[in-house]
Amino acid sequence: MGLLILVAGLALFLGMHATRIPDDQRRSGMIARLGKGKYRGIYTAVSILGLVLIVYGYGQARLDPVFVWNPPAAMRHIAALLMLVSFIMLAACYVPTNHIKAKLQHPMTLSVKVWALAHLIANGTLADIILFGSFLMWAVLLFKTARRRAIPMGFAGDGPTKVGTLMTVVVGVLAWLVFAAWLHVHLIGISPFSR
Template identity: 35%
Template structure:
């Protein structure tokens, strides 16, 4: 569990560094600073995956089976939101923080279907980080200019691509031993 907690904390610290310690981040420089942040994020991912897989199973509650369907539906929205930065259609003008909203949706969806302590630490920690990140960003930069909406065809292509990505995520979950559908 220690590796998992360290991974979540390192993830949050690396992402929040720029806004909570701008002087330190500036002293690190553009190239070296980005390299260190990237390294910290890669290490945090390794720690989270390794820590989650190695954590003892501590049962907290038994989620009802119908929540699997809710999870899968929320995950479609999460994937669309997380990848929305690349979209140049109408959807990208709807919200300020689509990626962080997608992370919050992903985390909540997984909390609904995983009733063990390691899942609460991982998904609850990521949900808390995403909420804090939005608050910190909004306080640092209160103004936001809504981008002009683009063509609808870009949204259609984006959703189609997100659904293909969702298929890959479902396959990967099954391959890792965590079936996302069926089971």
């Protein structure tokens, strides 16, 4: 039952976040028909419902796991390093004027790709494969679409700076340390370094 709820949540959440993948005009058409406010309301409500179902379904699936493979212990260490990269790319979305954002153009989508890949190689249950595999496929498709549209990320002011890039790395590393050492075990119930 948990797996079905997880799949339903993924369909809602990723489905809402995939409206631009096949054709950006489809999303624009929906906004034109419904109005920006109504579209945002539906988008938000469906996304929240999907996220709740993902969290609940994944939690239920973990109570009675179906093991597909048993990852070697080394995969956890590789996953930890990949997560460091993911956190730095995530920070690049929010820290202004950094070279990482200027170079990657879509660091949020790349961050999700790396996050999903890291968790896929370190976990071997069916629920993990469904959850992280779905996010990985979504991020790959979204990144391809974004690159095809070739929408550059603009900067206010003079563009990327060394200070902005250094701040991005510092914020990413600190966030990774806090999440890996403390938040992951409290939110997810698993310590990444003690299994």
